[in-house]
Amino acid sequence: MARRWLFYLALNVLVSAATMLGVLYWWDRSHQSTAIALPSPTPLPAGYTTPLSTALPSRTPRVYVVQSGDTLGKIAEKFGVDVDELAAINNIQDPNVLAPGMQLVIPASSQTEQPVSSNPTITPQDGEDFPWPVIDSVLSAGVLGNEAVKIVNPGPNATLTGWRLRAPGGAEYAFKEFSLVAQGAVLIHTAEGIDTSIDLYWDLKEPVWHSGDEVQLLDALGEVRSVFFIP
Numbered sequence: 001m002a003r004r005w006l007f008y009l010a011l012n013v014l015v016s017a018a019t020m021l022g023v024l025y026w027w028d029r030s031h032q033s034t035a036i037a038l039p040s041p042t043p044l045p046a047g048y049t050t051p052l053s054t055a056l057p058s059r060t061p062r063v064y065v066v067q068s069g070d071t072l073g074k075i076a077e078k079f080g081v082d083v084d085e086l087a088a089i090n091n092i093q094d095p096n097v098l099a100p101g102m103q104l105v106i107p108a109s110s111q112t113e114q115p116v117s118s119n120p121t122i123t124p125q126d127g128e129d130f131p132w133p134v135i136d137s138v139l140s141a142g143v144l145g146n147e148a149v150k151i152v153n154p155g156p157n158a159t160l161t162g163w164r165l166r167a168p169g170g171a172e173y174a175f176k177e178f179s180l181v182a183q184g185a186v187l188i189h190t191a192e193g194i195d196t197s198i199d200l201y202w203d204l205k206e207p208v209w210h211s212g213d214e215v216q217l218l219d220a221l222g223e224v225r226s227v228f229f230i231p
Contacts, residue, residue: 064212066102067168071095078214079106131155133163133180135217135228139187141209148187149215149228153180162220168213173202 064075072095076083087095090104133153140146149165158180165173165188173188178200180186186198190208193201202208209215209230217226 064104064106065210066098066100066104067210067213068100069169070098070100072098075104081107132219132225133158133160133217134226135215136185138209138213138215138228138230141211141213141230142207144191144204144207147190147207147209149209150185150187151180151217152185153182156182158182163225164218166216166218167208169208171208173200175200 064079066075072087072092073083076086079086083095085107086092086104089107092098131154133151133155136150136152139148139150151160160175160178160180163175176195178186184198186200189199189201190204191201192203193199195201211230213230215228215230216224217228219225
């Protein structure tokens with residue numbers, strides 16, 4: 001009797017083990033066959049990089065110094081803003097009364113109307129050498145001893161005899177006999193001095209340039225070749 005009981009017990013253990021192994025075997029096969037196939041990533045073109053979003057620089061209002069002869073209407077037209085808006089921002093009660101030296105806040109939205117640029121304002125004519133000399137920058141505006149306009153020549157050798165620099169009030173510097181070599185530069189100093197091949201002097205007693213001024217470079221025929229706005 002005991003032997004028969006042990007036989008059935010051993011048989012039951014073997015059947016249970018076989019059943020468990022079978023279940024594990026089929027579960028493993030079914031798990032492998034149902035594995036989710038992930039799509040392979042699409043390769044990017046050679047040299048391609050994912051662009052990053054860049055924050056646009058915020059605009060800030062600029063300041064314009066009123067010159068002799070300025071009116072609020074002219075200033076508004078110059079910067080492309082509404083005259084009423086300009087008067088309101090600067091708390092101007094009477095737009096007909098402006099004093100030279102007053103500082104006006106120009107709305108930031110108008111800055112695209114007055115770019116800082118030295119590009120010529122006319123197109124070259126047949127037979128003209130281009131590019132011609134242009135105003136590159138204005139150094140130390142308002143400081144007589146250091147104030148100067150820098151003119152560069154990106155093109156071939158150019159003769160500037162008879163050319164002029166014009167300030168907003170109408171004051172002009174006239175070039176005497178002078179040539180600017182290709183890729184060269186010259187400084188037009190407001191103060192007194194002795195002319196050289198790279199430095200010319202206006203011989204004035206006070207500064208002529210101010211923030212917000214428009215500087216014009218005219219050729220010998222009076223055509224505007226370059227315009228620069230002093231920040």
